[in-house]
Amino acid sequence: NLLAPSIAAFFDEERLIPILRVLSLQFLLTIFGTLPGxxxxxxxxxKSLSLIAFSTTIIGSILTLALAFAQFGVWALVLGNLVASVLNVIAINVIAPLNFLPKFSLSGIRNLLSFGGNVTLSRLLWxxxxxxxxxxxxKLLGK
Structure with a gap:
């Protein structure tokens, strides 16, 4: 969300700002599907995971096509992707609801943060x- 203006400036395309901000909502959605997943x-x-992924992909694709035919332009892709993510999180939570609240503790977290930091850095670089x-x-081809 905070980087949207910088990314739009890099590509010299101000219309990217709202698109990137809407797409960034997927990061928030991921939080609610991680533990049940x-x-x-x-x-x-x-089998449950693959059926969820398959069905949400199909629904998102159909929605994207319908929105594209309805002249939504690039927003067809954005909204189709976002709706597929929402449906994925809902389906995962219906099949595997959390019966507990996560507990956060600072004891022993150093090793987890170190490992997680290394994995995150590795994935970012990749x-x-x-x-x-x-x-x-x-950037070279432009709009």
Whole structure:
């Protein structure tokens, strides 16, 4: 959300700001699906996970096509993706609801933060490495 103006400035396209801000809502949605999703993985319910992913992808795709035919432009992609994410989180929570509230404790968190920080840094570097060509081409080709 905070980086949207900088990203839009990089591509010299101010219309990206609201699009990036709406798409950033997916990060908030992910929070609500993480623990139930992990429960399904721990219980080895891969069939449920794949059915959720498949059905939400199909619904999101159909919505995207309908919005595109209704002349929503780029917002068809944005809204279709966002609705698919919402449906994914809802379905995961229906199948594997949390029967507890997460407990947060500072004791022993140092090792987890260290490991998580290393994984996050590794994934960020990999993301930038794999997407650098797209960003460069997008910048060079322009709108």
């Amino acid at each position: 992990v429960q399904l993985y721990r219980q080895l319910k891969f 993301f930038f490495y794999t997407q650098a060509d797209t960003a460069i081409i997008g």
